[in-house]
Amino acid sequence: MNIESLLSQSDPALNVRIPDPNLIDARLISDSPMDNYTQRVRSTHEFARYRRITSNLNVGIKRPAVLAALAVLVTAAIVVPLTFGHSSAPRTNSKPGASTPTHGVWSLAGYISQPGWQASSSSGPLPTTQQFTLQLTCPTSATCYSSGTNFQNHEKTQGVISVTHDGGASWRQSLAPGDGTYFYGFSCPTASTCMVVGDVPNTNTHPSLYTTTDGGMTWTPLPMPGFNELPVFLSCTTTLKCVTIGLIQIGTAPTPTAYFTADGGQSWTTSVLPPSFFPSENDQPALDCFPNGRCVAGGTSGPGPLGQGSASMIYSEDGGATWASASVPSMTATSGIMSCSDDSHCVSIESSNDRNGYQTASGELVTNDGGLTWTAIPATGLASLNASVPMSFDSITCPTTADCWASTHLIESECNGTCPYVPDQAVMMATSDGGLTWTTEQLPLPPNESLQYVSDYPVYCASATDCRAVGTLELTKSASDEGLSWVQQDVVLTFNGGPVPGVNGASKS
Numbered sequence: 001m002n003i004e005s006l007l008s009q010s011d012p013a014l015n016v017r018i019p020d021p022n023l024i025d026a027r028l029i030s031d032s033p034m035d036n037y038t039q040r041v042r043s044t045h046e047f048a049r050y051r052r053i054t055s056n057l058n059v060g061i062k063r064p065a066v067l068a069a070l071a072v073l074v075t076a077a078i079v080v081p082l083t084f085g086h087s088s089a090p091r092t093n094s095k096p097g098a099s100t101p102t103h104g105v106w107s108l109a110g111y112i113s114q115p116g117w118q119a120s121s122s123s124g125p126l127p128t129t130q131q132f133t134l135q136l137t138c139p140t141s142a143t144c145y146s147s148g149t150n151f152q153n154h155e156k157t158q159g160v161i162s163v164t165h166d167g168g169a170s171w172r173q174s175l176a177p178g179d180g181t182y183f184y185g186f187s188c189p190t191a192s193t194c195m196v197v198g199d200v201p202n203t204n205t206h207p208s209l210y211t212t213t214d215g216g217m218t219w220t221p222l223p224m225p226g227f228n229e230l231p232v233f234l235s236c237t238t239t240l241k242c243v244t245i246g247l248i249q250i251g252t253a254p255t256p257t258a259y260f261t262a263d264g265g266q267s268w269t270t271s272v273l274p275p276s277f278f279p280s281e282n283d284q285p286a287l288d289c290f291p292n293g294r295c296v297a298g299g300t301s302g303p304g305p306l307g308q309g310s311a312s313m314i315y316s317e318d319g320g321a322t323w324a325s326a327s328v329p330s331m332t333a334t335s336g337i338m339s340c341s342d343d344s345h346c347v348s349i350e351s352s353n354d355r356n357g358y359q360t361a362s363g364e365l366v367t368n369d370g371g372l373t374w375t376a377i378p379a380t381g382l383a384s385l386n387a388s389v390p391m392s393f394d395s396i397t398c399p400t401t402a403d404c405w406a407s408t409h410l411i412e413s414e415c416n417g418t419c420p421y422v423p424d425q426a427v428m429m430a431t432s433d434g435g436l437t438w439t440t441e442q443l444p445l446p447p448n449e450s451l452q453y454v455s456d457y458p459v460y461c462a463s464a465t466d467c468r469a470v471g472t473l474e475l476t477k478s479a480s481d482e483g484l485s486w487v488q489q490d491v492v493l494t495f496n497g498g499p500v501p502g503v504n505g506a507s508k509s
Helices: 025-029 036-046 048-054 066-076 477-481
Strands: 009-011 016-018 105-112 131-137 144-151 157-164 172-175 182-187 194-199 208-212 220-223 233-236 242-250 253-261 269-271 287-289 295-301 309-316 335-340 346-353 359-367 391-397 404-410 425-431 439-441 451-455 459-463 466-475 489-496
Touching (some): 105 466, 131 182, 131 489, 144 194, 157 182, 182 242, 194 242, 233 287, 295 335, 346 391, 359 391, 391 459, 404 451, 425 451, 425 466, 466 477
Antiparallel strands (some): 009 016, 131 144, 157 172, 182 194, 208 220, 253 269, 287 295, 335 346, 346 359, 391 404, 404 425, 459 466
8 A cells, every 4th residue: 555645635734745634535545445444443543642633534533644644753753852941921721611620730750752752851762662652551559551652664663562660750661562563452450460452453363462460571462362353442350351342354344342251361252242332433442341240331333433323332240241232311422432430330421523523522421330321411511612623532531430530632723734733732621520510620831832732641540649641742833833843742641639548549450
């Protein structure tokens, strides 16, 4: 496939050419009619950080030109020094609504980036090749695992796993297979034991369950069933019991499929999902399982993952062996993000396409009975106050039945290259009443006044007083207008709500 031949329009944001906006333009990605859906979904998972130029596609499907965009960024090897000087005037991100302080503050804790990028003049190169972070999970306050990609060129990309054992202050590269593996669905039952699904796209090979039992020092892969796996949800309640939900490409049709294991991935059993259920196409897995056998999963039903379907929820009471459809009120949705604070209480923010094709919140669902029945609640604060600047939701974490955080971003430029570049703006949302009202949180100042947070995804809370998020820093509009070289830097943000008993915070897997 010649990606360059598909590019037809210039976008000043990245100084590369991108296709005209079209809800089905991804069908042009290949001369062959087969596997188009597979390629679109893979692009969604692998390069979700670049929603700012592609979020007008259904289900968050990303443009194939993102590959070319990333190549420009990487091969240019552009660096803006991240010094810690600030102007005297305080700077804040635009907010969709009034902000109500919570019982803590967000601060900048550390950096994740590729070799050669520097956090400051004294820090030196960072010991990881991870870029474009897609997943983050923290089994304790001190230990977090994250995954992203190392984009080297059009032909060579790979997944990277990084780990921290000091709360995000420092990170080291934990796993980076050289075979083009990408990682989906983290699940960490303990600080030392973590599982993740790895798959090599477009090779018709089995995915693998990678497991570490020594805190990320070493990983062991075990083959999993299925071929042509698309992004996989994974939830492990113990070091032996895991459940996965994903899509398998059978012919030209993506087929939702679930597997479960009781021996740490040595053997897997297939389970049948309810008809018409499609897992949500998000980088954050909409699947939570618990030691009592309860599992809850979110998705859509109706016309399918490419259309404006309806929110759909399923649940299992036997560790993923059998599944049933939940009672869900009618709500338009193309995807959803979900988090469960325990085996009874879950919150899901559903998104659908607005009139311009951007993903915005269409409603909020909650369950208090382990996913059997869901209720739509009149959530306040989930919509942007400016209709011309839509707000898109990226991830959610609910450490308690009352407290949730959601990472979102304001889509500042809808023109896709036909108007001056305006960067997205990250917004952190919080609720302390179970999702009834949402308010905005103040993010820390960027380390350089020429930078701003364009995303704060993903976010994960180990407890109501201890959270982590990955913030992506890029140039402000004024810095871009001044001609400064393009920069992209992933940083780790922490939320500290006060003293936490013991060294490690409580969490669920």
